[in-house]
Amino acid sequence: MENSMETFELLDMTTNIGYWMLVHGAEIYRVEESIQRMAAAYGINEIDVFAIPSSLVVSIAQPDGHALTKTKRVLVHDLDFDKVDLLNNLSRQVCRECPGYQWVKQEMQAICNRPVYSFACQVFHFSLISFAFTLFFGGNFRDALFSIGMGALLKLLLSVLSRFQSGVFFTNLTGSFMVAVLAVLGVNISLADNMDKMIIGTLMNLVPGIGVTNSMRDFIAGDLIAGMIKLAEAILIATGIAVGVTLPLAYLRPILEAML
């Protein structure tokens, strides 16, 4: 394969690979290192990359002194480890083989068109997670069966909310509010026994595990701004969940218990 590429093509290629990695939830150091190594493979060593979860800036200084810069604003995050994995492999392959611009572009398109699991499949696995975690935290099988329904409804609610692009705080607040209301109702009409286990088990679906893990990995790699942003988002989600659960537990439960 040919070893040459116009500088603007190289800039476009590296920025796009980095952009999609960021969107699908790769760590910051992975994005920055991938871009730098790809550029180095094509013989360009003066390249500056700055990535945070919401933005990506790549700048190449050409030998004649002209600088080319490309900025990408990352507005949506769509966790997808399959694509992170494949993009990571693609960037390694680019470093090894130095392929042409068109070939890389086609490969990128193929990766971006990879399928995601169907909506029904995701609903099923939300239910599976609720079921397993209710038992995990010590609920009985009646609770776990009730949690299956709550998990499915939670996924439906989240998908409706994502259409309106409500922020993470509101989404998680509404989701946990609904789960807590359902659990309080379920226990009071004696469909289930342990309200606490069901709420914890179902809300594990919303817990920002990936945010915390990735922010820790960013902190270690020295990307303090990125780590702070992800940690702040995780804290925001956790606060949303806590507020959403508090309202039904504090106000709905006493009323229902007085009535029934």
Next chain:
Amino acid sequence: MSEYISVVWAFLASLGFCYIFNIREPKKIFWASLGGGMSWFVYLMFNGWFATDIPQYFIAMAAASLYSEVMARVHKSPATIYLVIAFIPLVPGSGAYYAMEHAINGETDLFLEVGIHTLSIAGALAMGIILVSSLTRIATKYSFYRKMKKRQSTAGGNG
């Protein structure tokens, strides 16, 4: 022995998360979910060894990080995939819930006790990730440096 049944639930929950995060290869789905079961198994294994469960969480998280780094090398894919899934059963969800429930009931002393315990668990988990990831970063950089040096010296010898 009956407490070890929760390892199965941890495995199933991790399996669900593999589908939420769109991991598509069956091989990777299996090994990632196994990481979730494994991290909870390690946690249970150290039951009763320490005065509190915080060191247990630290050890389990360190084991999960190590597992994910090994799996990343074996399957040639980013370690985060395995780490995020293996981390899931260790999330202190119940601590956070009970702390909040105590806060609603106005039991401030219990709220503080459970809340601080939950925060300590979160800290222990973070330390577990930080320890192993830092060590692997150093190891990777060291082996890369040695490889480069070896290549230079052999190139010099031939020339």
